[in-house]
Amino acid sequence: MLGAPVIAHPGPALGRFVEPALWVLIALDGGPLDLRALFDAVRALDGPIGHGTLVAALSRLERLRLVDSGVPISRGTMYRLTTLGRVAGGSASILKGRPA
Amino acid sequence: MSGLIRLYPRAWRERYGLEFEGLLAERTPSARDVVDIVLAAVDAHFEPQVPAVRLPRRAATGDRLAGAVAMAGGLTWCTAFIVAAITRPDDFGLPIFLALGLMVLSLPGRYLKAFLRPVAIAIVALGVSLALAFGNLLPWELAVLVPSIVVVGMLGPGALALIAARARVHRRGRWLLVALTMPWPIVGGFAVAIGLPATSAELVLFLVLPMGLAWIALGVRLARGIVITPSNPSNAIPLGGPA
Numbered sequence: 050m051l052g053a054p055v056i057a058h059p060g061p062a063l064g065r066f067v068e069p070a071l072w073v074l075i076a077l078d079g080g081p082l083d084l085r086a087l088f089d090a091v092r093a094l095d096g097p098i099g100h101g102t103l104v105a106a107l108s109r110l111e112r113l114r115l116v117d118s119g120v121p122i123s124r125g126t127m128y129r130l131t132t133l134g135r136v137a138g139g140s141a142s143i144l145k146g147r148p149a
Numbered sequence: 150m151s152g153l154i155r156l157y158p159r160a161w162r163e164r165y166g167l168e169f170e171g172l173l174a175e176r177t178p179s180a181r182d183v184v185d186i187v188l189a190a191v192d193a194h195f196e197p198q199v200p201a202v203r204l205p206r207r208a209a210t211g212d213r214l215a216g217a218v219a220m221a222g223g224l225t226w227c228t229a230f231i232v233a234a235i236t237r238p239d240d241f242g243l244p245i246f247l248a249l250g251l252m253v254l255s256l257p258g259r260y261l262k263a264f265l266r267p268v269a270i271a272i273v274a275l276g277v278s279l280a281l282a283f284g285n286l287l288p289w290e291l292a293v294l295v296p297s298i299v300v301v302g303m304l305g306p307g308a309l310a311l312i313a314a315r316a317r318v319h320r321r322g323r324w325l326l327v328a329l330t331m332p333w334p335i336v337g338g339f340a341v342a343i344g345l346p347a348t349s350a351e352l353v354l355f356l357v358l359p360m361g362l363a364w365i366a367l368g369v370r371l372a373r374g375i376v377i378t379p380s381n382p383s384n385a386i387p388l389g390g391p392a
Contacts, residue, residue, distance in 0.1 A: 108164075
């Protein structure tokens, strides 16, 4: 008999940052970005996201292993989608009506 | 704007602080963004996403000892004035000198060396006034008061800044500490010296206690040890003088 599937519940983990987290996933779907570029990309997608909200969403995505950070470059750390994040990013794109 | 980062928990600052500071510098936040940052900082405290790694505190034996001596100095200072305010003894110079001596003792040699001249002046003032008191040329009250003012006025601020530096308090923090605690004993001392009627024991207590409390707090900080983290400049071991 198969055990009950383990389902991750990102809702409570993302809290009120679900919406900005989805935009972050969509923004990173285009490739790795540093924090400033990510900020600009999300703002271009979704309007005036706050600095604090962006990093709060990003930190949650990192904790959920949907995003990881790469080798630091001169302007800062590069953020990119993990394999799981790419799946989630694709879903987010569809949900937001912005297919990659 | 970078001061906003201080609202976030330490672990968060360790992870995102530099990047966030860069973002704030390059994308200046509006008033609305500032509110967003404050709310996100509150969220980071209540729902921390970055695990707080508890790094071991490190305290050299010398620091532990110095911290204990500084604490003892502060405690002696506060206790002496509190007891004096209650019992109103004729002379309570000895515990005050003991407290000041402990405070000076808690300073390591290299810091003390940077502050040699005021230390020498304070010691000479102490010696001269005690000698005059022994020779009945100076009332004991003044013999206690004069060196106290010299010690507290000249040595006090520097010594406090030195022990704060040893306890790895930020430069701005050190100045703030000195500014908040040191003027009052000096003001109180002069007020007593010129015989102002407002210098009740309770008032003097309020004037002198902050200095003692500061020494206790710094002693505790020093004795507990310092969390050394690579990106926290407040933990850099200061090698310079009190500034």
